[in-house]
Amino acid sequence: MAAQKPTLPKGTRDFGPADVQKRKYILNTIETVFKKYGFMPLETPTMENLSTLEGKYGEEGDKLLFRILDSGDYLKSLKEHNDKILSDESQDATFAPSVSGKLIDLEAKAATKFISEKGLRYDLTVPFARYVVMHRNEITFPFRRYQMQPVWRADRPQKGRYREFWQCDADVVGSDSLLNELDLIQIYDEAFDSLKIPIQIKYNNRKLLDGLSQLFGIEDKLIDMTVILDKTDKIGIDAVVEELKSIGANLDSLAKFQTVFQLPNLTTKHLNEFFSSSNEIAKKGVDEIVKIAEYLEVIYGSNNRLPITHDLALARGLSYYTGSIFEVVVNDDRCSLKSSIGGGGRYDNLTGIFGLPNVSGVGISFGLDRIYDVMEELKLFPEQLRATSTQVIFCHFDEATQLYCLPALKLLRDAGIAAEIFPDNKKLGKQLEYANALQIPFAAIAGETEMQQQVFTVKNLITGEQQSCSTQALISLVGQ
RNA sequence: GUGGUUUUAGCUCAGUUGGUUAGAGCGCCUGAUUGUGGUUCAGGAGGUCGUGGGUUCGAGCCCCAUAUUCCACCCCA
The missing domain is CATH 3.30.930.10 (Bira Bifunctional Protein; Domain 2)
Known part of the structure; x- marks a missing residue:
């Protein structure tokens, strides 16, 4: 097919x-x-x-109204009307059937009221x-x-x-x-x-x-x-x-x-x-x-x-x-x-x-x-209008660091900060490319070292600066 | 409803009088760089040329139909 x-x-x-x-x-x-x-x-x-x-x-x-076709057997009333006209000598010319007598040949405009309400x-x-x-x-x-x-x-x-x-x-x-x-x-x-x-x-x-x-x-x-x-x-x-x-x-x-x-x-x-x-x-x-x-x-x-x-x-x-x-x-x-x-x-x-x-x-x-x-x-839309509301994206390297992000993700959301975690195991570069494409302002990166120290490396995707933050520090940084 | 116009790669567009295998830029994918995006470099993938008919040895190009885009009229937000 x-x-x-x-x-x-x-x-x-x-x-x-x-x-x-x-x-x-x-x-x-x-x-x-x-x-x-x-x-x-x-x-x-x-x-x-x-x-x-x-x-x-x-x-x-x-003329510009969109008309909705009746549901069910919408041709029934039209047929009945048509039959009536056929049997009536003094037929109304507007609704007169064509030579072939097919309903379809009736004038469309005249037929509308029978099939659309x-x-x-x-x-x-x-x-x-x-x-x-x-x-x-x-x-x-x-x-x-x-x-x-x-x-x-x-x-x-x-x-x-x-x-x-x-x-x-x-x-x-x-x-x-x-x-x-x-x-x-x-x-x-x-x-x-x-x-x-x-x-x-x-x-x-x-x-x-x-x-x-x-x-x-x-x-x-x-x-x-x-x-x-x-x-x-x-x-x-x-x-x-x-x-x-x-x-x-x-x-x-x-x-x-x-x-x-x-x-x-x-x-x-x-x-x-x-x-x-x-x-x-x-x-x-x-x-x-x-x-x-x-x-x-x-x-x-x-x-x-x-x-x-x-x-x-x-x-x-x-x-x-x-x-x-x-x-x-x-x-x-x-x-x-x-x-x-x-x-x-x-x-x-x-x-x-x-x-x-x-x-x-x-x-x-x-x-x-x-x-x-x-x-x-005229380019009048404010620049800060973005496709996504996400403020922070969590990036990680493996199963363990992924799990490490989850409680922090929840805390951010509880604090009213729109956040998401990159769902797949892909190279950090890919994850940041995604964040960049969506104009997400912050990336919270979690690797082996961060996990041990109970922090995240927080990168500002606009300025490129990055710093080490606890979850609380991250919340107050983004919350500003 | 009337008249015109557009349609070719994901996007914007080239494509000569009808003639081998249809191109570019951007984007995309891979790598340089297996823990760092937006810059650079190298390589790669991707098109039944809107659709259906016709003419021709041969059609992206010509003809017909149809859809679609945009424009003017009409009308309107």
Whole structure:
């Protein structure tokens, strides 16, 4: 039998010991900040019912859902349906069998709902909304939760885009207050500051986009408009204005918009003026932006040091946002990743679709994998991150010296020092090579002489120095 | 989903118009040094050229299919 070549599904990766340590470093940093701001942990299942997931991420999102094949005879209901169609004169063309009549020739998309009822988690926000609705009677509102788990999207992989990736979310649900936005902005700042990643937080408000569409006279094309606006970074404001023209935007408003957008210092005063003739929703959006700016000023003073800017063109694709929206990009020219490493916003009615109306939520997300890529590229990981935690390795020469090491090994571990013994009888050189490869800082060498004197020759693998130590001396040396 | 791109030793990559036995660097193994790693020197092992078909006297190289990598669009973390 030919050996089978091992492979990995497209867009997935293995994480070796060193990778995991680095990923955990990021996760721990973010989690520490989440906790400091009073957020509580939550975990939800890898899979959700498709009824929970479908229709929440827009048309595009539905296409990217990983669907799980039903277990058992999943073709049965499809067969039954097929037979019914065959016997029914007024058949639905969508499900019409092919000329050959084979089930397999049915349109795949139409057949999906007969053979799949579960899907893999697409993000952490929708499962959270589902959780809130299902547990509304146990939850004390406002509810602050964080969640760090993998999600799956059937996207085409490319730079910074994977099919399996981790998100780290913090959301507050059951509170309208903009103090929540304030917390989330500070969390972004603090977490990325701890990770030493220079960032820019961009924020905007969906209510302003609503106002924009009204000013442009294209209320019915709100989604088209947001998609176009979202491209500003990529194609520039002029191209965006052209595209907006082509979908029928009012030329006067468009000209004003272009002027306002290009102001070097867009102040709340400009915003107020620009939206003065627009609807109440947009005015409320302006008020919210003004309020957040006030909060930030109270904390950081007028010379606000936070890397945050209001971006009138920030739109974001996810359809459920209704108020504030955020996006985080890396602010460093050396960084090749241009897409965002975090994003979020307020959704006034996410739980409504699950039968719990009038609960507002706001949240942010960190993209672990992209953060990892950025830190790797900018060399931001601390050097002391090693694949193994082992501090001391015991090296020996034969059965007798091996046994001699064991009580000391136990004492070190009891003292909380990560230690191991080289398990095989190999030349000392081999044992030290192993220690060196794993970047273990200390080697405790036990030979005939050491055993007689009840000591170890302790070698510092970094400096190369070595000295004779009792077990206690070894513990205090390494424990420092 | 659309268009392009990549795949040759453990890793990073050469490989001419199709022509004997497919190469390099690094890594790995052995020894110099049987009680000392990260430096040096000497020697050695390792490849069904992504996979399956086809063209040809002959294919790593040409054709088809498929998988995979990366990139752009779309969308997004």
